[in-house]
Every structure is written in structure tokens, then in C-alpha cells.
Amino acid sequence: MKAYRGKDDKIRIFRPDRNMERMNVSAMRSELPIFDGEELTKCICRLIQIDQEWVPHSMSSSLYIRPTMIGIDPTLGVSSSDNALLFVILCPVGPYFPGGFKPVSLLADPRFTRAWPGGCGDRKMGSNYAPTIRVQAEALGLGLQQVLWLFGDDHQLTEVGTMNIFVLTLNEKGEKVLVTPPLDGLILPGITRQSIIELAQEWGEFAVEERKITMPEVQQLLHEKRLLELFGAGTACVVCPVSSILYQGQTLKIPTMAHKLPVHQRILKTLTDIQYGEVDHPWALRIDQA
């Protein structure tokens, strides 16, 4: 999660209830104890109240909040822990795009897999992240910025780095459809992802489809000029537009930035307005600063 300081100097956090639920589901997957999410939210609010000067006085920065749980039994065995430590790390973070809102380039290499059926790619567990670091370094070595994680023989798109993925398309009738992979166990159930789906449904201007999307379909849509925008979504950046994908030796140019009123920009503005209290919304929880 993050804590955001608005122009009104008030500090807010975004959908803590959803974050607590998800953390408990992750704890269960490693046989760690579950906890009362409302109580942890109260503790986090009190911690931020004490450390409130660490929440940047800026609408492009925020305070990153990382609730963490580890087993602490003094043993080396692979077994459930009788003792666990639940703690919260805070760290101020600057703008995700220090040089301005710039689209990123992706490496899509089907040799690498982030998650698989029956695994725990849909849980925020530390074991999901260490194996991605070398692949991310490989992308950087090729002059690219992020990894587009594919899965299966049909090269399904699953996530971008540690973000969920959205593709704005035109269907055969020429109508806009926002497509995102389904919660089938291969992707992390992002709270930003869920919020974008709920916003789009509320707007009612284009359909949202939670379905499988593959690289051959992306190539086909690009060929038919029916792929409008492709972007990642997560707490760190809210939305992260994509400009190109290196796939099987070919650089696919994605026209995400080529539109006048891009949907990803509207999503960014709507969500940041809620987070920084520019509008009142039930997703934002005000922290008592007195």
C-alpha cells in the first residue's frame, strides 16, 4: 500500500481492507497464522500518524507501506511455524517516472515463466519474486525496461514485471473493449486491477473482459490496427504505459501513446484524484493526524 498526502495536507491510504484480505490469503498459503485485518489497519494508521512527517509533502511522491509476515521458529525444517512476526516497513518513494510519464519497453521471452497452475503466483509470497530478478536483469541488458511474463504454449500474457496487464482493443464491431487476464491462479489479484475494472464498469463507456489474451492475438490485433493501448497496473505506478514488446526477435510497436484522450491517462487521473483526496471516495481512508 501507499500513504498519500493531499493538497489539503490530509493523509490517506487506498483500500486497506482489500490489502488485509489478500495478505491473509497469502499467509494461509504458507501455513502462517491469519490476523484481524481491521486491527492491523488501525496499527498501520497509528504508525503513519507517528511517522507522518515521512509522508512526502508532494503530490508526485508517497510513503510506501510494506506489511510483512515471516515464520520465526528457531529451526531449519520445512514445516509450519508456531511463531510468526508481523511487521510493517515504511519508506518514502519519489515519482515512479522521475523523467515524466514515459512509456516502457518490454521483453517477452517464452523461455521464462513466473507462475503456473497449482503454484502460488496468485499470492504475494516472497518466493515469487527472487526468481524474477535475473530475468529482469536480462531485459535491462537488452536495453529494455520490464519483463512481460508469458505462460503456456500459446504464449498467454500474464503480468508486466510486478504489475497486472490491460489491453484496450477494438472488437470486430469497432467498439472499445478493455481486456485483462482472468484470476485463474496465474496472476496476482491486484487491487489496482480490481479498481480499474470497477471504474470501467461504472463509466459504462466500454466493455471489460477478463479473459485470456495471447501474443499471437496481440500480433493480429496490431496488424488490424485494433490494439489501442497496452499498460501495466499496480500500486507503485498506478498505470504504466507500454510502447514496445521484443518478442521472438521482433519489436512490436504498441501505439499506447498515440491517442488524444487515452484511457490509461483517464484511469491514472481518476485513481490519483481519489488517493490524494482531490475527490471524496470510499476507497480512500483518512488517517487521523492529531
Ligand SMILES: *Cc1c(COP(=O)(O)O)cnc(C)c1O
Ligand atoms: C503487488 C503485485 C501486483 C499489483 O497489485 P496491487 O494491489 O495493484 O498493487 C501485480 N502483480 C504482482 C506480481 C504483484 O506482486
